[in-house]
Amino acid sequence: xxxxxxxxxxxxxxxxxxxxxxxxxxxxxxxxxxxxxxxxxxxxxxxxxxxxxxxxxxxxxxxxxxxxxxxxxxxxxxxxxxxxxxxxxxxxxxxxxxxxxxxxxxxxxxxxxxxxxxxxxxxxxxxxxxxxxxxxxxxxxxxxxxxxxxxx
Amino acid sequence: xxxxxxxxxxxxxxxxxxxxxxxxxxxxxxxxxxxxxxxxxxxxxxxxxxxxxxxxxxxxxxxxxxxxxxxxxxxxxxxxxxxxxxxxxxxxxxxxxxxxxxxxxxxxxxxxxxxxxxxxxxxxxxxxxxxxxxxxxxxxxxxxxxxxxxxxxx
Numbered sequence: 001x002x003x004x005x006x007x008x009x010x011x012x013x014x015x016x017x018x019x020x021x022x023x024x025x026x027x028x029x030x031x032x033x034x035x036x037x038x039x040x041x042x043x044x045x046x047x048x049x050x051x052x053x054x055x056x057x058x059x060x061x062x063x064x065x066x067x068x069x070x071x072x073x074x075x076x077x078x079x080x081x082x083x084x085x086x087x088x089x090x091x092x093x094x095x096x097x098x099x100x101x102x103x104x105x106x107x108x109x110x111x112x113x114x115x116x117x118x119x120x121x122x123x124x125x126x127x128x129x130x131x132x133x134x135x136x137x138x139x140x141x142x143x144x145x146x147x148x149x150x151x152x
Numbered sequence: 153x154x155x156x157x158x159x160x161x162x163x164x165x166x167x168x169x170x171x172x173x174x175x176x177x178x179x180x181x182x183x184x185x186x187x188x189x190x191x192x193x194x195x196x197x198x199x200x201x202x203x204x205x206x207x208x209x210x211x212x213x214x215x216x217x218x219x220x221x222x223x224x225x226x227x228x229x230x231x232x233x234x235x236x237x238x239x240x241x242x243x244x245x246x247x248x249x250x251x252x253x254x255x256x257x258x259x260x261x262x263x264x265x266x267x268x269x270x271x272x273x274x275x276x277x278x279x280x281x282x283x284x285x286x287x288x289x290x291x292x293x294x295x296x297x298x299x300x301x302x303x304x305x306x
Contacts, residue, residue, distance in 0.1 A: 015208035139256035
């Protein structure tokens with residue numbers, strides 16, 4: 001795994017839970033000293049394995065009650081079509097995630113809205129007016145969990 | 153009681169979302185508050201559950217996991233235990249990094265990673281197709297993530 005050992009994986013597990021954990025506490029959690037933990041965290045960051053931080057908010061508590069996943073198929077293909085679509089879609093503040101995919105759809109999007117009528121407004125005014133947009137499928141999210149994955 | 157954010161809290165969250173790796177002192181300056189006040193407000197938002205946490209973002213590709221697939225499942229709902237049994241089995245798959253449930257034509261979605269296409273084929277056959285109660289399944293293979301922000305129009 002690009003030269004990562006079990007201590008590296010244990011460190012990633014700690015930081016994937018709480019990125020603000022100090023090097024001393026990370027070291028204590030995985031059984032090494034603070035300087036060694038600090039060196040390993042720096043190396044993992046330099047290797048790009050730790051690729052920044054994610055702020056996890058409770059959207060409902062902030063008044064954003066609806067999360068919708070969209071599958072979008074472009075009507076117009078070709079490279080300019082992709083670039084125009086991507087430029088326009090990433091500029092929409094309610095769109096949190098844009099992924100270019102292969103399969104039944106060309107893009108998958110994650111949208112957070114205040115409520116269903118707010119989502120409808122975003123869909124009509126922002127999404128359906130995107131350049132090249134074709135078929136759109138929407139699924140309203142009920143629950144979500146992140147898994148540790150191969151970190152165990 | 154619902155937690156009410158004031159304009160200062162919103163300013164702090166906006167700055168935090170814009171640059172989650174910034175040091176507290178820098179965040180405080182950008183949000184126009186003292187570091188002590190920033191710390192106090194973040195703690196209050198943590199306690200209220202508004203701020204659930206700040207997590208490290210792991211780049212699986214940088215770790216040698218080259219393939220990521222979004223799998224969408226529709227279940228056979230004739231068995232009332234289908235949802236629970238499916239979720240329990242899906243959680244046991246170590247290559248699964250994210251799970252969502254939906255209201256709509258798709259019941260569940262999971263992000264699954266693999267080292268390469270040969271490994272993907274193995275995971276798909278041995279761990280995914282063997283999950284219980286699947287009626288329909290389709291896969292979207294990730295080409296590139298164009299945007300991934302926790303951005304909220306606060």
